[in-house]
Amino acid sequence: MSVTTVALAVLLGVAAGVLAGSFGVGGGILFVPTLLGLGLTQLEAEATSLLAILPTVIAGTWRQRHYGNVRWRDALVLGLASIAGAIVGVQVATSLPEDALRRLFALLLLGVAAQLAWRCRRPAPYPSRP
Numbered sequence: 001m002s003v004t005t006v007a008l009a010v011l012l013g014v015a016a017g018v019l020a021g022s023f024g025v026g027g028g029i030l031f032v033p034t035l036l037g038l039g040l041t042q043l044e045a046e047a048t049s050l051l052a053i054l055p056t057v058i059a060g061t062w063r064q065r066h067y068g069n070v071r072w073r074d075a076l077v078l079g080l081a082s083i084a085g086a087i088v089g090v091q092v093a094t095s096l097p098e099d100a101l102r103r104l105f106a107l108l109l110l111g112v113a114a115q116l117a118w119r120c121r122r123p124a125p126y127p128s129r130p
Contacts, residue, residue, distance in 0.1 A: 009038055024119075027052075029112050032105060042101040043093055050086070 016030035028049040035045035064070050093101060 005038065009034075012037070023116060025112055025116065029109060042098050042105065046093065046101070046105070 012034040016034050017027055020027040020030050031049045032045045035048055040048065061070055
């Protein structure tokens with residue numbers, strides 16, 4: 001990778017993170033198209049996005065455990081179910097053609113856009129003060 005590609009990846013990553021945080025959507029919704037723009041295939045972009053979640057999960061769990069907010073039994077069940085889901089997801093994703101993965105991701109993006117539009121219809125639960 002060239003220095004320009006790395007700098008562009010960092011810049012796009014920061015921009016996607018800010019937008020994801022601003023709109024309250026998962027970062028993968030923005031990171032996957034960013035990774036596609038950097039030349040990864042759909043499968044590689046989705047896998048990289050999922051892998052990027054792990055440090056956040058570990059850091060969040062580590063921090064929240066100090067506050068007593070982690071229910072370890074539920075975390076174990078969720079973790080094991082996530083591993084099983086990842087295994088099944090890999091099998092499905094590798095069996096589908098690249099075009100089908102892109103179309104399915106596009107449907108996910110449309111669903112997220114519809115959810116954001118629906119949320120905008122309701123008043124904010126905590127209106128900001130002028």
